[in-house]
Amino acid sequence: MAGRDFVQLPGPTNIPDSILEAFRRPPVDFGSPEFKDYVDDLFDDLTELFGSYRVTAYPSVGHGSWEATLVNLLQPGQRFVIPQAGLFSTRWSDMAEAMGFAPVRMPVDQRRAPDPAQIHDLLAADTNHELAGVFVAHTETATGTLADLAAIREAIDAAGHPGLFVVDAIASMATDPVPMAELGIDVVLAASQKGLMMPPGLSLAAVSEKAVTHNATVTTPRYFWSWTERIDPEFVYQRFCGTPPIQHLFALRASVDHIAAEGGIDAVTSRHKRLATATQAAVRAWGEPFELNVIEPPERASALTCVLADGIDIGALLTLAREKYHVLVSGAMGDMAGRAFRIGHLGDLNEPMLLGALAGFECAMRDLKIPHTSGLQAAMESLTTNDCTQ
Ligand SMILES: *Cc1c(COP(=O)(O)O)cnc(C)c1O
Numbered sequence: 001m002a003g004r005d006f007v008q009l010p011g012p013t014n015i016p017d018s019i020l021e022a023f024r025r026p027p028v029d030f031g032s033p034e035f036k037d038y039v040d041d042l043f044d045d046l047t048e049l050f051g052s053y054r055v056t057a058y059p060s061v062g063h064g065s066w067e068a069t070l071v072n073l074l075q076p077g078q079r080f081v082i083p084q085a086g087l088f089s090t091r092w093s094d095m096a097e098a099m100g101f102a103p104v105r106m107p108v109d110q111r112r113a114p115d116p117a118q119i120h121d122l123l124a125a126d127t128n129h130e131l132a133g134v135f136v137a138h139t140e141t142a143t144g145t146l147a148d149l150a151a152i153r154e155a156i157d158a159a160g161h162p163g164l165f166v167v168d169a170i171a172s173m174a175t176d177p178v179p180m181a182e183l184g185i186d187v188v189l190a191a192s193q194k195g196l197m198m199p200p201g202l203s204l205a206a207v208s209e210k211a212v213t214h215n216a217t218v219t220t221p222r223y224f225w226s227w228t229e230r231i232d233p234e235f236v237y238q239r240f241c242g243t244p245p246i247q248h249l250f251a252l253r254a255s256v257d258h259i260a261a262e263g264g265i266d267a268v269t270s271r272h273k274r275l276a277t278a279t280q281a282a283v284r285a286w287g288e289p290f291e292l293n294v295i296e297p298p299e300r301a302s303a304l305t306c307v308l309a310d311g312i313d314i315g316a317l318l319t320l321a322r323e324k325y326h327v328l329v330s331g332a333m334g335d336m337a338g339r340a341f342r343i344g345h346l347g348d349l350n351e352p353m354l355l356g357a358l359a360g361f362e363c364a365m366r367d368l369k370i371p372h373t374s375g376l377q378a379a380m381e382s383l384t385t386n387d388c389t390q
Contacts, residue, residue, distance in 0.1 A: 001326075003326065004326070005322075005326045005327075005328055006326055006327045006328065006353060006356060006357040006360060007328050007344070007347075008327060008328055008329050008330075008343050008344050008345060008354075008357045008361075009328050009329070009330045009342075009344045010141050010171060010194075010303060010304040010330055010342050010344035010346065011141070011171065011191075011193045011194045011200075011344065011346070012193040012194075012199065012200055013193065013194060013195070013197055013344065013346050013347025013348065013349070014197065014347050014348040014349060014353075015197055015198065015199065015347075015348065016197055016254075016258055016348045018254045018257070018258060019197055019198055019251045019254045019255055019258065021254075022247060022250035022251040022253070022254045023199075023247045023250070023251055025247060025250050027246050027247075028246060030236050030237065030243065030244045030246060031235065031236075031237070035236060035244075035246075036235070036236050038249075038253075039236050039239065039244065039249060042249060042252060042253050042256065043055055043057075043239075045256050046204070046206070046252075046256065047206070049256060049259070049265060050173075050178075050180055050188055050190075050204075050206035051179065051180040051181035051182070051206075052180050052181070052188065052206035052207060052208060053207060053208050053209040053211075053212060054206070054207050054212065054227075054231040054232075055204055055205070055206045055207070056068070056204070056205045056206075056207060056227055056230045056231060056239075057202060057203070057204050057205075057230075057239070057240070057252075058202070058203045058204075058205075058225070058240075059201060059202060059240065059242075059245040059248065060201070060202075060203050061191060061193075061200050061201065061203060062168075062170040062189065062190075062191035062203050063091075063095070063203075064203045064225075065170075065189040065190075065191065065203035065204065065205045066092050066095055066168070066189065067095060067099070067225060068203075068205055068225035068227075069135070069166055069187050069189065069205060070095070070096050070099060070101055070220075071099070071218075071220050071221075071222040071225050071226075072211075072215045072218060072220075072222065072225065072226065072227050073132060073133075073164055073166065073186075073187070073211065073214060073215065073218060074096075074101050074132050074218065074220060075132075075218060075219060075220060076100055076101075076219065076220050077100055077101065077102055078101055078102060078130075078132050079101075079102040079103070079104050079130060079131050079132065080096075080101070080102075080103060080104065080131055080132040080133055080134070080135055080163075081104045081106055081119060081122050081123065081131055081133070081134045081135070082096070082103045082104065082105060082106065082134070082135045082136070083106045083108045083114035083118075083119070083134075083136055083137075083147070084105050084106060084107055084108050085108045085110075085113065085114055085136075085137055085140035085142075085143060085145055085147065086108075086110060086137070086140040086141070086142030086143040086145070086333075086334070087142035087333045087334035088137050088140055088141055088142055088168065088170075089108075089136075089137045089140060089168075090105075090334070092135065092137070092168065093105055103135075104122065104131065106118055106119065106122060110143050110293070110335070110336070111143070111145075111293055111294060111295050112145065112294075112295065112296070112299060113145045113146060113147045113148055113294075113296075113299040114136060114147050114152070116148060116151040116152050116154065116155040117155065119134055119152055119155045119156070119159075120155035120156075120158055120159050121159075123155070123156060123159035123161040123163065124158075124159040124160070124161070126159075126161065129161065129162055129163070131161070131163055132163055132164055133156075133161075133163025133164030133165055133166060133186070134152060134156060134163065134164075134165055134166065135166040135167075135168070136149075136152060136166070136167055136168065137167075137168040137170075137171075138167050138168060138169045138171070138172040138176070138178060139169070139170075139171035139172040139175065139176060139301040139302075139303050139304075140171075140301075141170075141171045141301075141303070141304060141342075142306075142332070142333045142334055142336065143293055143294070143306050143336070144292075144293055144294050144300060144301050144304050144305055144306030144342065145293075145294050145299050145300070145301060146172070146176060146294075146298075146299055146300060146301040146302075148298070148299075149167065149178070149179070149183050149185065150179075150183060152165070153165065153183045153184060153185075164186040164187070164210070164211060164214065165183070165184065165185050165186050166185075166186055166187040166189075167180075167185050167187065167188050167189065168189045169188045169189055169190055170189055170190055170191045170194055170203075171194050171195070171301065171303045171304070171346070172195070172301065172302075172303060173188070173190035173194065173195050173196065173204075174194075174195030174196060174197075174259060174265060174268050174269065174272075174346075175194070175195040175268075175269060175272040175301070175302045175303040175346045176269055176272065176273075176301060176302045176303070177265075177266070177269050180206060180208070184208070184210075185208065186207065186208040186210055186211040186214075187205055187206065187207050187208070187211050188205070188206040189203065189204065189205050189206075190203065190204040190205075190206070191203045191204070192204075192248065192251075192252070192255075194303065194346060194347065195268075195272075195303065195346050195347060196252070196255045196347075197255055197258065197347045197348045198248070198251050198252065198255055199248075199251070201245070201248060202245060202248045202251075202252065205227075207227065207231070212227065212231060215227050215228070216228075223241070224241050224242075226241075229241065258348075269302065271350075272302035272303065272345070272346060273302045273388050274351075274382075274383065274386065274388060275302070275345045275349060275350075275351070275354050276300065276301070276302040276303075276304075276305065276345055277382050277387070277388045278351075278354060278378075278379040278380075278382040278383045279305045279343055279345050279354065279358070279379065280292055280297075280300065280305055280382075281375065281378040281379055281381065281382040282358050282375025282376065282378055282379040283305060283307050283343075283375060284375070284378065285373050285374065285375035285377070285378040285379075286365075286372040286373060286375050287371075287372060287373050289308070289309055289310050289311050289312060290307055290308070290309050290372065291307070291308040291309075292305065292306075292307065292308075293306035293307065293308050293336075293340060294306065302345075302346070303344065303345070303346040304342050304343060304344045304345065304346065305342070305343045305345065306332065306336075306340055306341075306342050307340060307341055307342070307343065308339060308340045309339070309340060309341060310339055312370060313368070314331060314332075314338060314339075314340070314341050315331070315338075316368060317341075317364055317365065317368060317370065318330075318331060318341060320364040320367055320368060321360060321361050321363075321364040324363075324364065324367070325360035325361065325363050325364055326360060327357045327360035327361050327364070329341055329342070329343050329344075329357075329361060330342045330343075330344060343357075343361075351383050354379070355376065355379060355380065355383075358375060358376060358379055359376060362374055362375070362376065
């Protein structure tokens with residue numbers, strides 16, 4: 001094959017060379033003082049990046065950090081509010097239920113972000129403070145919505161509820177701002193294969209001091225996922241409850257450095273916003289039946305764009321785009337499967353890569369004689385005028 005595939009999936013994402021090369025480094029003695037210093041420095045930088053009190057990490061996909069959060073924060077059978085914004089939120093709720101916890105599933109329109117007023121009302125009605133708090137997917141990767149974390153914080157405070165504020169930022173970390181300290185978020189979850197531009201296999205949970213204090217009162221049985229030894233470890237072994245994922249840590253170092261070299265997290269999230277806005281402009285130009293799933297612009301995530309395309313053979317379109325034009329776009333999930341597709345635009349991605357991917361995708365639309373107006377002009381216009389208010 002000539003050239004590279006254009007990876008426009010909402011994870012895994014493109015991996016920069018510096019991160020790929022980190023995986024070629026030979027192992028080190030993880031018990032050495034040099035490696036302990038290396039890892040301690042890395043976690044100090046992560047703590048700063050997240051704006052948290054401590055960061056814990058697991059050699060697992062994102063689902064592992066979900067489970068870790070549940071067992072470290074919830075009492076057996078405890079209830080907590082979890083808006084059902086899409087398939088990821090639903091799966092997290094299913095996991096909690098399977099483990100004997102009691103998610104309070106707040107309904108959410110699949111084209112809208114969770115309604116903070118509804119969260120307020122659920123918490124305000126909980127006068128005995130039995131609910132553990134609110135667990136929310138910031139970017140819901142099944143639908144492309146972005147929750148308003150500041151408004152949810154206000155809702156929790158307005159209800160006078162002392163519960164925890166837990167955010168699945170697996171798709172939003174390094175794609176949209178996640179102001180953990182500013183908003184008093186207690187746990188922020190991330191996974192390596194999204195905005196952190198790494199292969200899958202490492203998940204992170206940044207925790208607040210309140211979450212750590214609360215953790216000490218929780219009686220739910222846990223061992224591997226437990227934060228207790230992980231947050232102030234004497235040995236790197238304790239940080240991971242086993243052999244540290246050495247090469248993943250080299251790669252995570254490279255990822256943190258890559259973000260810093262771009263100008264820091266704000267520069268990275270601004271780039272994502274620009275690329276997302278350009279993608280949305282292209283989709284609007286395509287015209288019917290293509291339609292942005294997320295109706296309100298502020299509720300659109302910068303990590304991906306979910307496109308409704310009723311009446312089109314989406315399977316054929318995605319297959320042709322992949323096989324003939326080397327553009328990898330993802331189908332929709334759950335209820336939306338067959339009615340929508342999802343264009344990822346996160347990670348190690350720049351303007352010509354996005355334009356190239358959109359052009360390749362439109363070639364597949366032309367081949368299949370799907371009527372549309374080209375969106376390239378609109379995407380270029382958006383990128384050059386740099387107007388992200390659309
Ligand atoms: C990708 C994703 C997950 C799941 O991550 P895995 O690594 O596949 O377990 C969870 N939540 C959100 C919001 C995601 O985007």
